[in-house]
Every structure is written in C-alpha cells, then in structure tokens.
Amino acid sequence: MQSFTYQRAESAEQAAAAVATRPNARFISGGTNLLDLMKLEIERPAHLVDISRLPLDRIEETDEGGLRIGAQVRNSDLAADPQVRSRYPMLAQALLAGASGQIRNKASTAGNLLQRTRCPYFYDRNMPCNKREQGSGCAALQGFNRMHAVLGASQACIAVHPSDMAVAMSGLDARIETISPERKTRTIPIGDLHRLPDTMPDMETVLDHGEMIAAVTLPPPPPGRQIYRKVRDRASYAFALVSVAAIVEKSGGRIRSARIAMGGVAPKPWRATAAEQRLTGATASDAAFTDAAEAALAGAVGHGGNDFKIPLAKRTVRHTLAAAVERA
Amino acid sequence: MNETKPGLPADSTGSATHSRVKPRPDAGLIGRPIDRVDGPLKVTGRATYAYEHTLDGIAYGYILGAAIAKGRIAEIDTAEAEKAPGVFLVMTHRNAPAQPDFGAAVTPTVPEVFTRARPALNSDRVRYYDEPIALVVAQTFEAARAAAGLIRVRYDEEPGRYDFRTRIADAYAPKRTNAGLQTDSLIGSLESASAAAPVKIDATYRTPFEHHNPMEPHATLASWSGNELTIHTSAQTLANFRAGVASTLGIAPERVRIVSPFVGGGFGCKLIAHADTILAALAAQALQRPVKIAFTRQQMFANAGHRAEMIQQVRLGADNDGRLAGISHDVWSATSSFEEYCEQTAAFTRSLYAAPNRTTRHRLVPLDVNRGEWMRSPGEAPGMLAFECAMDELAERVGLDPIELRIRNEPAQDPERGVPFSTRNLVACMEEGARRFGWQRRDPTPGRTLEGRKLIGRGMAAAIRPNYIGAATARVAIDRNGQVTARLDMTDIGTGTYTILTQIAAENLGLPIASVKVELGDSRFPRTAGSGGSWGAASAGSALYNACDALKQRILEAARSSEASPLRGAMATETGFADGEVRVGQRSASLADLIRRIAPDGFEAEGSVAAGATTASYKAYSQHSYGAHFAEVEVDCDTSEIRMRRMLAVMAAGRILNAKTARSQILGGMAWGIGAALMEETVLDPRYGHFVNHDLAEYHVPVNGDIAEMEVVFLEEQDDKANPLGAKGLGELGVCGAGAAVANAVYNATGVRVREFPITLDKVLPALPLIAI
Numbered sequence A: 001m002q003s004f005t006y007q008r009a010e011s012a013e014q015a016a017a018a019v020a021t022r023p024n025a026r027f028i029s030g031g032t033n034l035l036d037l038m039k040l041e042i043e044r045p046a047h048l049v050d051i052s053r054l055p056l057d058r059i060e061e062t063d064e065g066g067l068r069i070g071a072q073v074r075n076s077d078l079a080a081d082p083q084v085r086s087r088y089p090m091l092a093q094a095l096l097a098g099a100s101g102q103i104r105n106k107a108s109t110a111g112n113l114l115q116r117t118r119c120p121y122f123y124d125r126n127m128p129c130n131k132r133e134q135g136s137g138c139a140a141l142q143g144f145n146r147m148h149a150v151l152g153a154s155q156a157c158i159a160v161h162p163s164d165m166a167v168a169m170s171g172l173d174a175r176i177e178t179i180s181p182e183r184k185t186r187t188i189p190i191g192d193l194h195r196l197p198d199t200m201p202d203m204e205t206v207l208d209h210g211e212m213i214a215a216v217t218l219p220p221p222p223p224g225r226q227i228y229r230k231v232r233d234r235a236s237y238a239f240a241l242v243s244v245a246a247i248v249e250k251s252g253g254r255i256r257s258a259r260i261a262m263g264g265v266a267p268k269p270w271r272a273t274a275a276e277q278r279l280t281g282a283t284a285s286d287a288a289f290t291d292a293a294e295a296a297l298a299g300a301v302g303h304g305g306n307d308f309k310i311p312l313a314k315r316t317v318r319h320t321l322a323a324a325v326e327r328a
Numbered sequence B: 001m002n003e004t005k006p007g008l009p010a011d012s013t014g015s016a017t018h019s020r021v022k023p024r025p026d027a028g029l030i031g032r033p034i035d036r037v038d039g040p041l042k043v044t045g046r047a048t049y050a051y052e053h054t055l056d057g058i059a060y061g062y063i064l065g066a067a068i069a070k071g072r073i074a075e076i077d078t079a080e081a082e083k084a085p086g087v088f089l090v091m092t093h094r095n096a097p098a099q100p101d102f103g104a105a106v107t108p109t110v111p112e113v114f115t116r117a118r119p120a121l122n123s124d125r126v127r128y129y130d131e132p133i134a135l136v137v138a139q140t141f142e143a144a145r146a147a148a149g150l151i152r153v154r155y156d157e158e159p160g161r162y163d164f165r166t167r168i169a170d171a172y173a174p175k176r177t178n179a180g181l182q183t184d185s186l187i188g189s190l191e192s193a194s195a196a197a198p199v200k201i202d203a204t205y206r207t208p209f210e211h212h213n214p215m216e217p218h219a220t221l222a223s224w225s226g227n228e229l230t231i232h233t234s235a236q237t238l239a240n241f242r243a244g245v246a247s248t249l250g251i252a253p254e255r256v257r258i259v260s261p262f263v264g265g266g267f268g269c270k271l272i273a274h275a276d277t278i279l280a281a282l283a284a285q286a287l288q289r290p291v292k293i294a295f296t297r298q299q300m301f302a303n304a305g306h307r308a309e310m311i312q313q314v315r316l317g318a319d320n321d322g323r324l325a326g327i328s329h330d331v332w333s334a335t336s337s338f339e340e341y342c343e344q345t346a347a348f349t350r351s352l353y354a355a356p357n358r359t360t361r362h363r364l365v366p367l368d369v370n371r372g373e374w375m376r377s378p379g380e381a382p383g384m385l386a387f388e389c390a391m392d393e394l395a396e397r398v399g400l401d402p403i404e405l406r407i408r409n410e411p412a413q414d415p416e417r418g419v420p421f422s423t424r425n426l427v428a429c430m431e432e433g434a435r436r437f438g439w440q441r442r443d444p445t446p447g448r449t450l451e452g453r454k455l456i457g458r459g460m461a462a463a464i465r466p467n468y469i470g471a472a473t474a475r476v477a478i479d480r481n482g483q484v485t486a487r488l489d490m491t492d493i494g495t496g497t498y499t500i501l502t503q504i505a506a507e508n509l510g511l512p513i514a515s516v517k518v519e520l521g522d523s524r525f526p527r528t529a530g531s532g533g534s535w536g537a538a539s540a541g542s543a544l545y546n547a548c549d550a551l552k553q554r555i556l557e558a559a560r561s562s563e564a565s566p567l568r569g570a571m572a573t574e575t576g577f578a579d580g581e582v583r584v585g586q587r588s589a590s591l592a593d594l595i596r597r598i599a600p601d602g603f604e605a606e607g608s609v610a611a612g613a614t615t616a617s618y619k620a621y622s623q624h625s626y627g628a629h630f631a632e633v634e635v636d637c638d639t640s641e642i643r644m645r646r647m648l649a650v651m652a653a654g655r656i657l658n659a660k661t662a663r664s665q666i667l668g669g670m671a672w673g674i675g676a677a678l679m680e681e682t683v684l685d686p687r688y689g690h691f692v693n694h695d696l697a698e699y700h701v702p703v704n705g706d707i708a709e710m711e712v713v714f715l716e717e718q719d720d721k722a723n724p725l726g727a728k729g730l731g732e733l734g735v736c737g738a739g740a741a742v743a744n745a746v747y748n749a750t751g752v753r754v755r756e757f758p759i760t761l762d763k764v765l766p767a768l769p770l771i772a773i
C-alpha cells in the first residue's frame, strides 16, 4: 500500500470537489473493496476522501411512492428495512445473499454498486490484465475463467460485475442520483451506470472523476412476485456463479409482465429484456419459461472454464420464473 | 465453523457422545467433557499469539515475492526502497548472511526432513512463484510494505514445469514416502487375481492442490540477546523448528529458544520453520533489534506448503459375493523439483481390507512449485477419498450394501504385516452408525429420492488412521501448597491439549483440576513430538502420565521415610492418590499437608515414552484408530448445488481423554471432509506456475452454512497395546473417509459419479436431467 493523504468530507459538494480537483483521489466509504485493492496496490490513490460519515444514510419514501436510498445506507440496514422487506423483497434477498454479516455492516449502497470485479488475475499485479493495465493483455481469456462472463464481454476483458444488490436493483429499474462539483446533479438509469468493456475495460462506469453517488431511487415496485435466486459454490459467503432476479405478474393462466435480471454472467447487472418480452402475454408454462431462458442467454459465449454457466443460467432462469409464478 | 446449526440445542449431538463413553470403574477426570482450561483466555483475547508478542524497539518486516516461477534475478534495484521513510534494511540475496545450500531434492528421512537447512534469500535463483526475493524491514509494517512496492526487479525467466496432468510420463519412484514408509508394496499377483475375478472396478480419481489455511498465518518475532536467539512463533513442533532454524543459521540448537504457547491452527503447515522465521532471525541479527514478520494470506499459498495434486487409480477384483481377490492402489502425485514430498496416499490400503493379492505404489511428478507439506491427515485424506468411493462403486456393481461389502472383506489380522490388530472396531462402528443414521432407509438405487426439487442421497465410508507415538518427555512438579505444574514443549494448536494434559495429571495425582497448571510451548521445557499426525495427545499424555507416576513414587518414598511425615513407617504396598489425599494401606494424609511437612521445596519428576515404531508392542500389533462416516446431502435438481443435510461419525479410537474436545476434533475433521469433497481446490495456472485463487474469498473452505447437523459417537475402547493411557490418535480420524461419505451420498442422490474432486456443481450439472416444472 502506498502512502496517501486522508480527508473527512464535511458535505457532499465538498467531497465531490475534493476528488474532482485531484486526479489521483478516491472516495472511500465502507472501504471493504477499496482497502483490499490498495493493500495489493491494484489501486494506488494519493488522496482519500472519506464520505462514510456524510448524512446520506436515510431511506425515505418518494412522492411517486417509491424509495430513495442514501448512498451511505449500509447493506445490512437496507436489507433490514421494513419497506424494503415488504415491498422490494428481492432486494433484501439479494443483499442478504451477498458477502458476510460483517462486510454487510460496513458496505455502503454506492460502494456496492461500484465494487470492482473479483477476477483473480486483476488481483495479482504480476499477471497481464487490461483492466488494471490497459494493453497488457487478459490473463483470464485463456486461463482460469470459471467465474467469468458469458454475456457482454469482449476479447479485452471477460470479467463479471460481482454485486448481488445491483442485480436486484436492475430488475427494479433503479435510478442513480449523483452530485458533481458546483452542485451539478444528474440521474442515471441503473442500466446505463456500468459500461461494457469493449476495448477499454478500465472504464467501468459513466461517472466522471469526482462525480459522487448521492442516492439510489426505486420506483414503486412493479406488480408481481419477486424472487432473487443466487447459485453459488458454497451455502454462504461466495460470489454468484449465476444469479437471477425475477418479477412475474400473472393473471389467470397468463403472464402479464415479467422482469428478469441476471448476475454472475456479465460485466454489469444484465437485464434480459428479450426474454421479458417473450413472456409478456404467454401462458405460464414450462415451455414459456424454457423459451424465456433460451432468449435470456441468446448470444452467450463461454471461454472454457465458464461454459457451464450457460446451461446453469438457463436452468436458473427457468426454475426462478416457475417459482415466482407458483408463489404469485 | 464446527458448531452445529443455530437453533439446535448445543447438546443435542453431544448427548450421544457422552452416553457411549461410560465412566471407567476408577472414574476420574480423564474422559470427562470438561471445558477448555484455556478457553477464558482465548475468548477474552488474553491468549497471546505469535504476532501479538511485543518487545521494545520492534522493527517490522515485509517479504517481497518473485513475480515468476522459474528463472534468475538478473537485476534487483532496491535504491528507492532503501530511501523510503522508516526503512531500516532491505535484504536480498546480495546482502543476506551466508546460509548453507539447500540440500538434495530427495525425500529426506524422518529426522532430516525436520532438521535440514531451508535457507531464504540465499541465491539469485527463483524456484517457485512468490518465493521470497527481498525483505524490507522498517519502523512499521505499513512502511515496510510500501517500500517493498518500490523494489524493481528484472528476471531472466526460464520455461518451467507446471502442468501435472501432461507430465505424468515424467513420473518416478521416490526412495520412500512421507513418514519413512515404503514406496511400493506387493503381495501375491494382482494380474492373475484380476484376470480371474468376475467383478472388476478400475477407477481413476483426481484430487487437486489444496492449502491448509489455518486462521492464524505464519508469523515470527525474533530477538537476539548476545548469541542467544528467541523466536516467538506459531509452531506445532518446537523441536523441529529449533533444529531447522539452528541448521539454517549455522548455530547450535541450544542457542535457539522457540516460544509458541498458542497456535491459531496448524493442520500440518507449522511442523517446520518457514521463511518468516528464518528472515526474522537474520534481520534481527543484522539490525540488533527485534524483528517481526508475518506472511500475508496470499503469501501463505506459495510459501507455507500445500497438498499436491494427485491422480489415483484404484483397481478392485472381487467374486460375485463381493469378496476381494485383488486390491491395487496407484498414486501419482505432483512434487517440488527441489525437495520431494511424497504423501503416503496408498499406505492405509495396506491395512484396511482383506485380499490375497495386493499392490500399492507411489510415483512423483516433479514441478516447479514449492514443496508440499503434511496436510490434515496426510495419506488417508486424499487416499480414502478415492479408495472409499471405489468401494462404493464395487458395492453397487455386486449389488451389496456398502457396509455388508466391507464386513465381507474384514481381515482377521493386518493383511500385509501379518500381525494381529491391537484393537479394531471398524465393523462395530459401521453397524452402530447404520442403526443411528437410519441407514436401512436409504434407497440403494441412485437418483430416485426427490423431496420437492431436491434430490436426496446418503453415503458412507470407513475411516482408518495409524496410531503414531512420538518420543516425549514431561516434567511435573508439586510445590508446598500442593499446586502441580507440568511442563513440556508440547503445543496446543486449538485441539485441547492444555485441557487433556490437565485432566491426566489431575486424575493421576488425585487432585482437582484447579490444582494443576500445564505450561506448554517453550523449547526450554522437556522435548516432545509436538502436535501432528494425531500423535500429540497420546505421546505427550503418556509422558505426563509416567511423569506423574514417577512423582508419586518420590512422594511415597519420602512419606515413608521422612521424620516429619505423618505416614512415616507405613509399609503397606497398597497405595493411592485420591481426593487430595495420599493413602498407604489404612493410613492417609492430605497431600498438600504432607508436602509442606516433608518437602518445603516441593518435588519434581520426569517421565517419558519412546517412539512407537521402536517398541515391541508396535512391532507385534497393527495399531490404528477406526471409524465410520455417514452423510446425507441434497442436490438441487435445477442448479445441482450440493448442500449437506446431516453427518454422523462413529469412532473407535482407544480411550477418549475428554469427550468434548475429542468431539470437537472429529467435527473439525468432518468439516474438512466436506471441504475436500465439495469445494477445496487451489488452481495452479499452467502458464505462469502460480496459484490463482490465493485468498479466502476464492479458496473455499466450508462455512457455517455448509455444515448442517453433525453427530459424533465414540465407541468405548481401551487400547492397552498402544500406551499406558489406552488412548490412540484421534484428531485426523475425523477427516479420513469423511469426504468419501459425502461423495458417495452425492452419487446416491444423483446417479452421477464425479471422480474429479472437488465435486463442484458444474461437474454434476451436465448429467442431471431436467425435471418437469
């Protein structure tokens, strides 16, 4: 870890300005991801702006009947919130399926969205990695890529975004509110927050340097039953091999609307819009779920070690849809 | 990690344990499930671990590891690091003190493996990825680590050998296996036996690289006082550490003191000194101040040993009734190119089942990796994982219950040594386990039991583990207040050694627990074999038992002859120490009072045991602990995620010294069995020669959620051939066969036989049919 200077932010505007004016400054919140990366010198900030004590830790109802979640709300608090549990149960399920109790007590909402990939080559400075060092190559492409992406990846990088929370938020059409120096604010749909790697895997989001996430807003929950299903190598404390967030609204024997987001398969939380469209109006049946699962994984490519994710994701989509319908 | 699921009453599994261990007629403290005597220290943070020791003027070291796995350091530029704030010293091969060369690459004999010099920063050669190439010592850990990042290195890289599976043709036979056992064994003729056998199994299994991962990483605080070196570290075996450090530094062992009162887990990777210890000693000498070094979790993977990847071929030939005509177990294991380590993976096969024709073989395939080390039941852990699955395959083939198959192949005496067993209660373990587990309810046809969308399966496996006794001495003293202190250089690596030794001394001397204090973990105390190979309790325990006998002898002699003794002249031969009193015939006296009167300075005595392998009893009897594991799993029919439902172990391991700590040992072993069967694997990248998943987020060990309900039952047993206590090795028995029981349950659930461990869901999924929704 390299030496750095540290400042405790007094306000959101001041924090944004403090980072914006220093090219090598970073926000630090819970630090559960950033500190690990700093210890290994994957990230080498010269200045840290601590935003963890800013009063962005409230969960409030919005005028439209949704929720506004402050950037500093801890993962464990968000999961325990009565509104979240009753109206956005798949978000609570996703949060509780992530990391460990200790980490969730520290991890912030914004930090969770912006956590970096767990690709083991990214974590080892002696290995080629385009995300860490543009142009050095991708060690995972021909290497140990069991955890890697089957959708949305490129020849430059096949890393996945590891968050569970973000997958549920993607299914809930969350919006990200940011603040930049001079109180400039904007709202970004969650689907536009993360970029696909293409030829520049080090550019992970559309946020500008110094642009700080202030809150995440959730529109009122869509009708239908919500389920978050995480498939992993051990019962707890493991990143998703594949995860599926599904909301299915049924009327009679037919599906009125459906939403499907997937984790563990792509460089960002992956909305399966084509699959959603195919389900709309279809009879709730094994055939329809199977068809949707095929559509959700259309165009998926394995890289050897992760080939199994394609059938696994299909099977997980199928049975999660079925479970949502069954409980609906 | 070894706890039962929350919500389950803590004694719902323990009660079973206790009901079987009936108090002996001379019931005392041995065997009782008393709480750990060091428990309060541990839960209040007052048990001091290696990195927590402090001294004035400590400097902190940070090790920089090689970025390549094979080649030379062409250039190493430390100028910037040396100038960095707070840095006292940067040590590389250019300025490190001279050390002996690393010796020959053969599997050393048992003493040599522990005593040989293992120099660090000794040459410009890089032998494995992340091998230490520099040490930075600074005012703080952070300053040392930051400065290490400023060192620039240029390597001349050489092609290395990293891919075990494509290099099997390089295999050769080592001179011996670990523990000095013979490499091969051959009885009868397997070829003719197999040719004639109507039923044949020929199955090849693969077990991966694995890492010990104790919670406490290797750490050392080294300090010199003149020519005397004191090392606070985390060690399982102090005498080994001492000898290894002394020969690496080229000094007499008497000048080295090793202190290791508490150890945060070892699992076999703390039997020898590693680079943290050697470099701390060298740097402390160079700087003339104490130096502290710990491995980071990532550094543990390359620098603190591992279990090597193996391929095992098991061939069984049987008649239609399941009686074995031939057994063959062939093992190919990866090893280091510069120091062999040949795990005795097929050695247990020599004792487990009867068959007239039998062969075992061990072969090594050299790779450019660090040496393997003794890991959680070396030999049996990977060996039984394969072999006990093959037995399951045979049971299905001949249409026999797996327990019945094993009973039919139960030998009357050790099938290769031809000597009787000291005790062998394998059949009793299996039968008791079957009864308790509800084994008869298992459907032998796999893939048929569906509950909701979970496939349910049950499996079992046998457990066997040799009983080792290491030479050990203990010293015990009683003071004028009747307080007893026992001292030995034994260690408690979390197993409960402090507690059982306290019980042994207290019972033998007829005193309450509170009157006995056990001090461990200091090489100034009498030498033992330390903790490893499950020999600790029986070896150190027997030595202490004998020391207490010797102490009683001294007390009795003085009591009979001393002027001041209330027992003076008591000549009856019938004597006893109980309830704090000494009895001679009809006369008795309070022990404390007696000592005060006759020996104001107290008494001291020593007792020993000899290494098991040298004793007549060891030569005359085949000595092992036995057990049977049962497992029930559920497999998600959509995702093929495998989760444990329950496990049961029935164990026969001689006299149980403490029913509670013994149970904890077995539970821990069972958890490791789950790990080996379902999740543990370190991936060696064949392009770069490094372990890819080198932290605890990516290297999966079982967590609480993976454990489910566990029950441990001990059958009452007393092995009077083993040692004066009648106890046998226990700790590792919990691992032996546990993984195979899980694997066999997965097969029973799914009908998919995965022979490549760990059984992760991707290996089951392709064969799992879709079930209609």
Ligand SMILES: Cc1cc2nc3c(=O)[nH]c(=O)nc-3n(C[C@H](O)[C@H](O)[C@H](O)COP(=O)(O)OP(=O)(O)OC[C@H]3O[C@@H](n4cnc5c(N)ncnc54)[C@H](O)[C@@H]3O)c2cc1C
Residues within 6 Å of the ligand: A026, A027, A028, A029, A030, A031, A032, A033, A034, A035, A051, A071, A075, A097, A098, A099, A100, A103, A106, A107, A108, A109, A110, A111, A112, A113, A114, A115, A116, A162, A163, A164, A165, A211, A212, A213, A214, A237, A238, A239, A240, B697
């Ligand atoms: C062992 C382990 C297992 C884990 N398992 C899981 C898992 O199963 N599922 C899962 O989803 N997650 C998992 N995690 C990840 C965990 O959820 C994240 O580390 C955590 O959510 C990050 O939050 P933080 O507040 O600590 O972020 P930090 O580490 O403080 O920050 C992360 C990044 O976000 C930036 N940042 C933080 N706040 C803001 C803001 N307001 N505006 C702009 N930028 C900001 C920081 O600059 C930094 O780049 C695991 C982590 C560990 C260590």
Ligand code: SF4
Residues within 6 Å of the ligand: A117, A119, A120, A121, A122, A128, A129, A130, A131, A132, A137, A138, A139, A140, A141, A156, A157, A158, A159, A201
């Ligand atoms: S997948 Fe991405 S993060 Fe991983 S090595 Fe390749 S470029 Fe780096």
